[in-house]
Amino acid sequence: xxxxxxxxxxxxxxxxxxxxxxxxxxxxxxxxxxxxxxxxxxxxxxxxxxxxxxxxxxxxxxxxxxxxxxxxxxxxxxxxxxxxxxxxxxxx
Numbered sequence: 287x288x289x290x291x292x293x294x295x296x297x298x299x300x301x302x303x304x305x306x307x308x309x310x311x312x313x314x315x316x317x318x319x320x321x322x323x324x325x326x327x328x329x330x331x332x333x334x335x336x337x338x339x340x341x342x343x344x345x346x347x348x349x350x351x352x353x354x355x356x357x358x359x360x361x362x363x364x365x366x367x368x369x370x371x372x373x374x375x376x377x378x
Contacts, residue, residue, distance in 0.1 A: 298358035
């Protein structure tokens with residue numbers, strides 16, 4: 287994602303990751319921030335668009351019958367902030 291957004295930042299509210307990622311985290315004593323740096327955490331594809339086109343992109347995805355989430359937004363300032371469901375806010 288950093289390659290696409292450059293010096294901008296991202297705030298994400300991610301869905302609950304599949305349980306295998308919690309097993310990996312707990313078994314390896316790995317921090318959430320490292321888990322989100324290394325693994326896709328169940329998010330297979332990310333589409334970035336301007337706010338102007340977001341509703342149309344969602345409409346097309348729904349028309350195709352695909353699962354989707356609006357994960358967050360691009361903001362001024364660097365870094366990626368991830369709000370983990372029931373967990374901490376992680377900064378990458």
